[in-house]
Amino acid sequence: MDSASSVKDENVVWHQHAVDKSLRAELKQQKPAVLWFTGLSGAGKSTIAGALETRLAQLGYHTYLLDGDNVRHGLCSDLGFSEQDRRENIRRIGELAKLMADAGLIVLTAFISPHRVERQMVRDLLLQSEFVEVYVNTSLEVCEQRDPKGLYKKARAGEIANFTGIDSAYEAPLAPEIDLPAGEESIDTLVDLCIAEMAKRKIIFQ
Template sequence: MSNIVWHNHKVTRAERASNKNQKPCLLWFTGLSGSGKSTVANALDVALHERGYHTFLLDGDNVRHALCKDLGFTDSDRIENIRRIGEVSKLFADAGLIVLSAFISPFTSDRRLVRNLFPAGEFIEVFMDTPLDTCEQRDPKGLYEKARAGEIRDFTGIDSPYEAPERPELRLDTSSMSVDECVNALIDFLIGNQLIR
């Protein structure tokens, strides 16, 4: 690493964001499989796009098809997965974008590592606080059924822990809130914190 030198860009992060008339930030959707992370993140992405904001959505399954296709689901692989996503999210935010990341991200320490990459107020932890029984009833990918049958090991919420955020910026429960209600709560938060107008 001694021969690697950081190259400073002439166009600053603030200038890139100003050019887009928005403030960069990262909305980090965390929660169990089936809690609504991807669904709500996608709906928010559409809502922000329709309002003219520049966004990018990173989704757990999609990222594992390319950037993280060499990783499995052991604890160490999950940690590396989140580390990579955090760095990519930071690059997108440095480009002036509003970034939405939808990942189970079960470990508090990993989410803290990503938070620490961002200036204060730009990391928004969105805890999809949907109960396990609701997620398991939905089972959109059939993963809970496979985990219960022992066909999948280290599955979060079954035989691998999920460390729930203690103080997320937003807590949403899709067992009692519609997708539209979740999106409205997120938009209100972004407006209230002057991240969008």
């Protein structure tokens, strides 16, 4: 580390303000949390997270949905899809989700996030009770049948390299807080499962 970087690090401190996470959450009558939806491309992460956000909004809760494609239009528009760039993509999202949780929000994220170590990195940024890993458990076969963006077809044809599930590994969660059988149940049923677990954890109050 050069001297300039060292001086900058020494002079950057976190300011604790009078209005804190607890007060923001109290005003919103909810508990801050990050629901991290992970699964293969085409598993249904964005669809389920979007349906859950709609349900939560109808119930009067304050949320924000971070979607993989949307984030790459702005915050992560400078990143590619190398292993290093994908890791940095998740790091940035984790830091952003942490700030949103500090604002008292219920944050929903929809990212493939294929590696356990990267999901653990985000978990470590938050309080233990704030990170809820949601595994959108859809088989590769079902995801390929859906193939909403035609990405699996391109990957099989060799037009896309390092595609998760084809020539790049996906590490399924070992003990997710919520395991959604997304290839078997309706969206409404999957949302019900999420709502029930959130109520159990007192993220929301029913």
